[in-house]
Amino acid sequence: MLEIRDLHACRDEKEILKGINLSVKSGEIHAIMGPNGSGKSTLAKVVVGHPAYTVTSGDILYQGKSILEENPEQRALDGIFMAFQYPVEIPGVNNANFLRLAYNAKRTFQGQEELDPLEFDDLLQEKLKLVEMDPSFINRSVNEGFSGGEKKKNEILQMAILEPQLSILDETDSGLDIDALREVANGVNKLMQPDRAMILVTHYQRLLNYVQPDFVHVLSAGRIVKSGGKDLALELEDRGYDWVIDQQTAEV
Amino acid sequence: MAIQMQSKPTVIQEEAFRNHLSRLQSCEQYPAWLTSLKQEALNRFEALGLPSRRQEAWRSIDLAPILNAQFRPFDEKQRPHLSQADIAPYVCQEATNRLVFVNGFYDADLSTFTSLLAGCVVGDFQSASRTHGDLLQSTLSSLVTEGDDAFESLNTALFGNGVFISIPENTVIEAPIEILFLTAANQDVPQFGYPRVLVTLNPHAKLNLITRSVGLEPAKSSYFNNMVVDLNLLEGASLQYTYIQSEASNAYQLAKTNLLLHEKSQADLTSITLGGQLSRHAVAVKFLAEHGTCQLQGLSVLNDETQVFDYTVMDHLKPNCTSQQLYKGILAAQARSEFDGTIIIHQNAQQSDASQLNRTLMLSDDARVLTRPQLKIDADDVKCSHGATVGQLEEEQLFYLASRGLSAQTAQSVLTYGFAEEVIEKIPSVSVQNQLIQQVHKALHDDYNG
Numbered sequence: 001m002l003e004i005r006d007l008h009a010c011r012d013e014k015e016i017l018k019g020i021n022l023s024v025k026s027g028e029i030h031a032i033m034g035p036n037g038s039g040k041s042t043l044a045k046v047v048v049g050h051p052a053y054t055v056t057s058g059d060i061l062y063q064g065k066s067i068l069e070e071n072p073e074q075r076a077l078d079g080i081f082m083a084f085q086y087p088v089e090i091p092g093v094n095n096a097n098f099l100r101l102a103y104n105a106k107r108t109f110q111g112q113e114e115l116d117p118l119e120f121d122d123l124l125q126e127k128l129k130l131v132e133m134d135p136s137f138i139n140r141s142v143n144e145g146f147s148g149g150e151k152k153k154n155e156i157l158q159m160a161i162l163e164p165q166l167s168i169l170d171e172t173d174s175g176l177d178i179d180a181l182r183e184v185a186n187g188v189n190k191l192m193q194p195d196r197a198m199i200l201v202t203h204y205q206r207l208l209n210y211v212q213p214d215f216v217h218v219l220s221a222g223r224i225v226k227s228g229g230k231d232l233a234l235e236l237e238d239r240g241y242d243w244v245i246d247q248q249t250a251e252v
Numbered sequence: 253m254a255i256q257m258q259s260k261p262t263v264i265q266e267e268a269f270r271n272h273l274s275r276l277q278s279c280e281q282y283p284a285w286l287t288s289l290k291q292e293a294l295n296r297f298e299a300l301g302l303p304s305r306r307q308e309a310w311r312s313i314d315l316a317p318i319l320n321a322q323f324r325p326f327d328e329k330q331r332p333h334l335s336q337a338d339i340a341p342y343v344c345q346e347a348t349n350r351l352v353f354v355n356g357f358y359d360a361d362l363s364t365f366t367s368l369l370a371g372c373v374v375g376d377f378q379s380a381s382r383t384h385g386d387l388l389q390s391t392l393s394s395l396v397t398e399g400d401d402a403f404e405s406l407n408t409a410l411f412g413n414g415v416f417i418s419i420p421e422n423t424v425i426e427a428p429i430e431i432l433f434l435t436a437a438n439q440d441v442p443q444f445g446y447p448r449v450l451v452t453l454n455p456h457a458k459l460n461l462i463t464r465s466v467g468l469e470p471a472k473s474s475y476f477n478n479m480v481v482d483l484n485l486l487e488g489a490s491l492q493y494t495y496i497q498s499e500a501s502n503a504y505q506l507a508k509t510n511l512l513l514h515e516k517s518q519a520d521l522t523s524i525t526l527g528g529q530l531s532r533h534a535v536a537v538k539f540l541a542e543h544g545t546c547q548l549q550g551l552s553v554l555n556d557e558t559q560v561f562d563y564t565v566m567d568h569l570k571p572n573c574t575s576q577q578l579y580k581g582i583l584a585a586q587a588r589s590e591f592d593g594t595i596i597i598h599q600n601a602q603q604s605d606a607s608q609l610n611r612t613l614m615l616s617d618d619a620r621v622l623t624r625p626q627l628k629i630d631a632d633d634v635k636c637s638h639g640a641t642v643g644q645l646e647e648e649q650l651f652y653l654a655s656r657g658l659s660a661q662t663a664q665s666v667l668t669y670g671f672a673e674e675v676i677e678k679i680p681s682v683s684v685q686n687q688l689i690q691q692v693h694k695a696l697h698d699d700y701n702g
C-alpha cells in the first residue's frame with residue numbers, strides 16, 4: 001500500500017529525513033517509535049504533503065503510484081489520513097459543518113451524492129458512539145478550547161468518518177488519560193480492516209498494549225535504525241532508545 | 253423659499269434640493285412643526301458646512317465622487333412595484349413586524365404588522381405623525397440641534413419618511429422588528445435618499461431591531477444614501493440592534509447611528525457592511541448615566557475597489573459604564589478600509605471599562621487597511637484597552653483542511669467565513685445569520701455554499 005524509498009526531506013534548508021525506507025502492506029499495523037526530534041512527525045507530514053517540507057530525493061509510492069506531485073487534498077481523497085500530534089484550532093468553523101464538508105468532499109470524489117445535514121447527522125451520531133466522544137463537541141468550533149485529549153478524539157472521529165485506507169496516527173496516545181486511551185484504542189481497532197493499513201507514531205508501549213502492531217521501527221536522526229516485531233516495543237520500553245542508537249552507530 | 257448655500261455642494265444640487273424640500277414642505281400630510289424643524293436643520297447644516305478633510309472625523313475620506321455627482325431625489329412615480337418574493341432574500345423570518353421602504357417611500361403592502369403589545373408605537377412617520385404627533389415632534393425636536401455632523405443635519409432637513417418606534421415602560425418585544433430600506437436605482441440619473449429611524453425605549457423596555465439598507469442589482473445609476481438612526485435608551489432599557497448595509501456596488505452610503513444610554517441601560521450593536529463602493533458608518537455612543545453597557549461589533553467584507561470607513565466614538569460621560577468594541581474586516585482585491593475609533597473617558601467617569609479591538613483579514617496584497625485607535629482619558633481609575641491585528645489566512649489551518657480533502661478554494665472560504673462568524677453569530681436571528689453567510693460569500697465572489 002505504501003512504499004517509501006530512500007526519502008530525504010528538509011524544512012527551511014535543514015535536512016530532517018535522511019533516507020527513510022518503509023514498506024506497509026494492506027492489513028498491517030506499523031509502529032514508529034523514537035526519541036523526540038528524530039523526525040517522526042516530519043515523516044508523517046511529508047507523507048500527507050505538508051507544504052513546508054521539501055522532498056529532496058527518494059520517492060513515496062501509494063497504491064503503486066508516486067504521490068510526490070499530488071497536493072494534500074488529492075492525497076486525502078486517495079485515502080491517506082493523518083491524525084495530527086497538535087491539531088490546529090479553527091475558531092468560527094463549526095465542527096459538524098467541517099466534518100460534513102470533509103465527508104462530502106470524499107463522496108463527491110467517489111462519484112456519490114452528498115449527504116445533507118440531516119442525513120449526515122445520523123452518520124455522525126453513529127461515529128460519535130464508535131469513538132465514545134461527547135456529542136457536545138460537534139457543535140463547537142473545530143478544536144477550539146478542546147483539551148489535549150478531546151482534540152485527539154476529534155482526530156479519531158474524523159478518521160472514523162473518512163474511513164481512510166492508510167491512517168497515520170501521530171502520538172494520538174499522548175495526553176490521554178487511561179480511560180480515554182482505551183476508548184481511542186477501541187475506536188482504532190474497530191477501524192482497522194484487512195484492506196486498510198495503519199502507522200502508529202508513539203513514544204510509549206502503552207498504546208501498543210491495546211493496538212497490536214505487526215512491525216515496530218525505531219527512528220533516530222532521520223533514519224530508521226532498527227525494525228522488528230512487537231517484542232521490540234517491549235524491549236524499548238525496558239531499555240530505552242540509547243542501546244539501539246548506539247548499536248546503529250557502532251555498525252556505521 | 254430661498255436657500256443660500258455657503259459653498260455650492262452639488263450633492264444637494266441647489267435646484268433639485270430646493271424642489272425636494274419645497275415638495276416635502278407642501279406635502280399635506282406633513283404638519284407645520286415639521287416644516288419649521290426642517291428649516292432649523294437646514295440652518296444647522298449651513299452653519300456647519302460640508303465636512304472637509306481638515307476635520308478629524310473625515311480626514312481620509314474623499315467625498316468628491318459624492319459631492320460632484322448630480323443627484324436627484326427619487327421620484328415616487330418611478331418607484332418599482334416589488335413583490336414579497338423580491339424582498340424574500342432580505343427578510344428576517346423571525347420578525348413579526350416589518351416596515352418596508354422602496355426608494356424612500358413607505359410600502360404598506362410589503363410591510364407586515366402583527367402582535368404589537370399595547371402602547372407600542374411602531375410606524376412610518378406619516379402615520380405616526382397622525383397618531384402620535386406630539387411624541388414624534390418632541391423626539392425629533394430634541395435631536396435637531398444636536399451634534400456637529402453636517403450630513404446628519406442634512407438628513408433631518410431632507411428626509412421624506414422614516415420610522416418611529418417608541419416602546420413603553422416595562423414592555424418586552426421578543427420577536428425582531430425589521431426595517432428594510434430598499435433602493436432600486438432604475439433611472440439613468442443618480443439619485444439620493446435620506447432614510448431616518450427614531451427609536452425610544454422607555455424604562456426597562458426591551459427590543460430587538462434590525463435595519464437593512466439594500467440595493468437591488470443591477471443598479472442603473474449610482475445613488476447616495478444618507479441614513480441616520482437615533483436610539484434612545486432610558487433607564488434599564490435593553491436593545492439589540494443589527495445594522496446591515498448591502499447597497500448596490502455603485503452606491504454611496506454615509507450613515508450615522510446615535511446611541512444614548514441612560515442609567516443601567518444595555519445596548520448590543522452589530523454593524524455589517526457588505527456593499528456600496530464607498531460607505532461610512534459612524535456610531536456615536538454616549539453614556540449619560542451610570543452602569544450602562546454597550547457592546548459594539550462590526551464586520552465589513554470588501555472586494556474590488558470598495559472603501560469602507562467605520563468611525564466610532566464611545567463617550568464615557570459618567571462613571572461605572574462598560575463598553576466593548578470588536579470590529580473585523582475582510583479585504584480582497586484593491587479594497588480599502590479604515591477603522592477610526594475614539595474612546596473618551598471624562599474626568600468624573602471613574603471605574604469606566606472600555607475595550608476596543610480591530611482585526612483585519614487580508615486576502616490580497618493590494619488591499620489597504622488603516623486603524624486609528626484614539627484614547628482620550630481624563631479619569632485615573634479606569635480600565636481601558638485597544639488593539640489591532642492584520643493578518644492573512646493561517647497556513648496551518650489551510651493545511652489541516654486540505655489534509656481532510658477540502659479543496660484550496662473551499663478551505664479558504666471556510667476559514668474566511670470562520671473569521672466573520674465571531675461577529676455574525678452575535679446577530680439575534682438565525683435566518684439573518686444564514687442570509688449573511690450567503691452574502692459574505694457573494695461579496696467575496698466565491699460560489700461556495702456550505
Ligand SMILES: Nc1ncnc2c1ncn2[C@@H]1O[C@H](COP(=O)(O)OP(=O)(O)O)[C@@H](O)[C@H]1O
Binds near residue numbers: 011034037038040043
Ligand atoms: N518548524 C520547524 N522548522 C525547522 N525545524 C523544525 C520545525 N519543526 C521541527 N523541526 C525540527 O525537525 C526535527 C524533527 O522534528 P519532528 O519531526 O517534530 O520530530 P518528532 O516528531 O520525532 O519529535 C527536529 O530537529 C526539530 O527541531
Ligand SMILES: [Mg+2]
Binds near residue numbers: 040041042170
Ligand atoms: Mg512529533
